[in-house]
Amino acid sequence: EVQLLESGGGLVQPGGSLRLSCAASGFSFSNYAMIWVRQAPGKGLEWVSAIRGGGDNTYYADSVKGRFTISRDNSRNTLYLQMSSLRADDSAVYYCAKGFGSGNYYSDYWGQGTLVTVSS
């Protein structure tokens, strides 16, 4: 059974940093692209970032480019999102999702999300 478990969310001050993790199980992690999507309270879905199965290609939304870094540790079956220079509009539930394949980003399994609140 595919399982994705996000962690690392919490309250952080504007300008601060946070690292989210997504622990994966139930599939051959290194063979699949992984994606981060966020949802601000009461708002729609926003695609944030993606990474190929081998970790050699990464992609970002313009709103986070230069501030967020996606990475993965295939030996630990874990996806990361390092977030810095956080702003109030980064406050959201952050979901990790699994792609269809190494370079296929249709998201078929999702975690339950971790809440990030940026506030002083």
Added chain:
Amino acid sequence: DIQLTQSPSFLSASVGDRVTITCRASQGISSYLAWFQQTPGKAPKLLMYAASTLQSGVPSRFSGSGSGTEFTLTISSLQPEDFATYYCQQLKNYPFTFGPGTKVDIK
């Protein structure tokens, strides 16, 4: 970036109704489109990919069509568990943008 619009934004319907949601892209995206369903407090669920391919385990009352810039998601006979918000997503070009959502509510 490719922009997606959805219509309607809100839809009130009854159990058994046929429901159609439209997603339009600001430029051609071939068939690189997914549909998701989300209920409050839950993660999105993939319903359809490649515009018209039903994801495994999704009931056959859901269907998708379209290519290029206009796409539709149809629910042939609305069931109580289908009251939710539906999002389209394009996967033609980065960033892989989502539409703003269509909320389907009980009449």
